[in-house]
Amino acid sequence: LRALALALAFVAAAACARPLSRPAPGAAEISAAEEAVAGEALALLLERGARVLAVAYRLRTEAAELCGDDVAPILGVLAAQRQDFRWSFAELAEQVYGVGDRVRVLHVLEGSPAAEAGVQVDDEIAAVNGRAIERTDDVYREVRDAASAAPRLELERAGRRIALELPRRSACRQEARLVVSGLLTTVPHPNGVDLLVTTGMVEFAESDDELAIALAHEMAHGVLAGTTGSYLDSEAAADRLGLRLVARAGFDASVALPFWERMTLEHPWAIRFDAAWPDARELPHGRMPARVLAMRAALAELARERATH
């Protein structure tokens, strides 16, 4: 058997010493396929962006009362400039959607102030409340900062300047912005107000109810910022307020427990519940045992309230 094995190994080694002779596609074929795949990926990204916009819009407007003083007018658009796209998306966004240095409207949410005022896809946002816009961030900031005013937009449409005044609708302040990443998470936006949700998280959320739960948890962190002590307290408090936001906006809060438990299957480190764990680093969305208890109590409370009303 050893002799046979050696002989076989020799034959095989001789075979492997020769380079593989694999099929190789031609350059023209490759470039056609490249465009198709990249276009599909960009369309998928915008579809996800529109989904985040719709779910976040409903949360922010329907549950505005629960955000206390943290409210501002809302637009209801997905807007972007070339710099917002990474990798080959930037070039493609320019080719396919005409996205250049100006901030361009890519999607208008039905029933939103932007839709009611007549904002259209492909409009370029030149100014908000009289201030010139350079970055996508400027749009959201200007609308947010003029909290008491109805937003006034100056748009470029097919070479013409148009001024529109949008109905003022009060909403929780945070914009939910999509970021391309496989990580299952939401994090505060570096601008200190908005929140970021990953494409990984959007895919992981099996329904809009689940997505609402993830977004509302992060929104609640923003609303509660500075009002609570330890991280443990703030996670549980964010769950309690988050579930109220979800329920107020008419999403199904009861999927919260199965959703976070499904997340915990992917993140075993989130099971830690005290400082005695070997790794004391604080990770976002950890402390699941305390959070499960807080969510269970919050859901029971919501059910009682529903029963008495």
Place this chain on the structure above:
Amino acid sequence: MRALAAALAALACALGAAAGARAQDVHGRPSREALAVEADRLATQGLRHFIAYQQRLLGVHERVRQAGAELCPGQQRPVLGLFAATAEELPAAYRAAARRDYGLDERPRVLFVLPDFPAARAGLRAGDVIVRFGGRRVPDAVSVLRMGAPGAERTIRVEIERTGRREERELEIRPGCSFPASAFYHDEVQAFAESGAAFLAITTGMLRFARSDDELAVVLGHELAHLVTGGLGTRGGEADADYLGCYFAARAGFDVAVAPVLWRRMSLAHPASLVERGFYSHPPSHERELALAATLREIQAKRSAGLPLEPERGT
């Protein structure tokens, strides 16, 4: 804002009160006992899921590396078809549950065996402690997988401990490619095969992403091909791994027709693969799709003609 905080604090107290007196401390926070009960429940659930992840991975990988044995000359180890672990080899959050639910300790203990593979055929089963393997003591489960490059023998002797009694079993030696696979927790869709490493590391993100065992087999075949050819980090190396990887998966009886769609989905979910970048070694996915389509035609033609599934090589 302050009014809101006060209202929330009041709400927290009310919720705490509603949760029952024993479940919380004097500050209205959940008690240690209540937290421990939840942590146990989550860990038990998580550990079952972890084992299911490893079971799926091993179920596909053992088939792929066994069927690909001839493509790995000089890089072979026996395919056992078992998953064993010490408590320390599991994620920290699962160790207590593993000790309690599966009796894990500092010795490598079998968590599952795959039907029809040598371990199961020799009568090994979940709960057995592996004491000696081929006459040598094994300190942990990793060393079980590293031992026993096949020599002339047809079988290997394994000493196990079952319900406190030592027993011996003879395991048939089935050669396969050397490299076992292991799943580790990470959200991103990735698989690593570092040259010189003993393992293929597959992220849990990848296990979720591969919707079928056929897709998983294509990924594992690709990574095995890397280790066998040693062509890491180059475009040509990646294309070679795609080509050879399909042969690995096809030889194990998996449907490699899923390969182009798999890589397309990958490029849609992970657009970094659409461009060539210094740090990103995989070829652009569109190019990959076209090359794979041609590879599939080649494999299909060999199948139809009743020819062995040997990759083509230059002279």
